[in-house]
Amino acid sequence: MDGALIVVHRPRGTGGRRVTVRGQIIGLAHNDRDLVEFLRQSGLDETTAEDMVAGDSAMIEWRGGRPHQYEAA
Known part of the structure; x- marks a missing residue:
């Protein structure tokens, strides 16, 4: 989904996921x-x-990991 309103990026090595809304x-x-x-x-x-x-929601794009998973793989 290109240009998603809300993007939850891949889990970080230390855990957690960066969240952007409209690129911010x-x-x-x-x-x-x-x-x-x-x-x-x-x-x-x-x-x-x-x-x-x-x-x-289709308005949320989960990148580089499974949805709702916040720990690094």
């Missing part, structure tokens, strides 16, 4: 709760953010 880095998520909080801080209400993460 918004944080390093270590779990789904962190991801929901970053999305909430970006302007989504908490229920929408939770639904997007839990429902594997």
